[in-house]
């Protein structure tokens with residue numbers, strides 16, 4: 399059985415049937431169909447015979463069944479829900495359909511779709527890292543992270559990961575090397591099989607593309623190559639890869655007119671983010687221990703989110719600048735008008751900008767993953783220019799102002815610089 403016709407039935411391992419409705423997509427490994435199962439629509443990936451001929455079919459099928467039985471590491475995976483019966487001709491698996499609000503990652507890379515905001519872009523990057531963190535923490539490696547594996551909701555940053563059929567317990571290799579331009583050097587050079595460490599490399603390539611819409615190793619040296627033959631691909635992506643912003647080696651810098659995105663965007667992001675990419679694509683190219691783990695990315699993305707300021711005049715977004723020149727306002731990079739500087743809340747865990755509309759989560763002020771909202775910054779109607787934190791009613795707080803006044807009751811905490819603030823049992827200070 400190769401191409402499945404509309405109306406044909408696939409018998410699943412559990413004895414039930416799925417009925418083919420239409421073809422959704424064609425790939426190198428197989429065809430994806432929309433099917434009806436228990437009267438609900440699902441996706442069915444059905445492998446090509448030519449693909450199966452070249453791999454250990456029984457091992458591949460067994461791994462698929464193991465993954466299905468174990469269940470998805472998180473809701474972000476379009477994970478095998480049911481597997482078909484095993485035949486030597488072909489087999490496949492059932493997974494959830496992609497909801498229509500999710501776009502292909504490639505449509506973002508070719509600018510057909512755009513993130514609604516930088517905050518949403520950061521959220522998408524964060525969600526991708528959280529999903530791979532849950533996958534890796536359960537002892538799996540993905541082995542083939544590339545631009546075709548993600549669906550992203552550009553309005554919310556929600557993500558889904560597809561093509562989970564190569565996912566296998568760390569140490570088990572499913573025969574997949576990966577995709578050109580996304581594979582770690584040691585995989586291209588066939589020194590190792592794909593695993594968790596090479597996942598971290600490919601993940602960093604994908605994250606770089608999310609932020610800079612460019613490849614981290616494609617600059618002048620690569621562009622000047624007349625034809626990227628297999629030999630040159632091996633040279634530029636594995637034998638002699640050079641990061642476009644390698645602080646020492648400048649031979650592969652971005653080229654104006656070709657790499658405008660990365661040239662324009664690189665310095666817009668805080669140093670903390672640039673430093674993680676720099677580490678991954680310099681020392682981390684060949685020394686796996688220098689590759690950035692998901693928790694480091696997640697901490698960095700939380701910091702970025704905390705330092706992002708939305709202009710009240712034009713909605714433009716920019717990162718808070720720590721240069722303390724004593725000014726109470728700054729020029730918006732987008733509309734070029736002067737806007738008031740936010741307060742900076744210094745907690746034990748992190749810094750966060752406070753300005754009308756900013757949301758304070760419990761995870762911002764405490765070492766916890768609890769992202770419940772503590773309060774929202776508002777501006778007084780009666781006294782324009784006076785900002786306060788509208789605090790959740792069940793939260794205990796105390797504010798000690800620089801003039802010695804202590805306040806601990808009310809729905810809104812007035813915000814002034816140099817205030818010592820305690821929310822629940824967390825101490826923090828409002829700066830600038």
Ligand SMILES: [Zn+2]
Nearest residue numbers: 709712730733
């Ligand atoms: Zn503005």
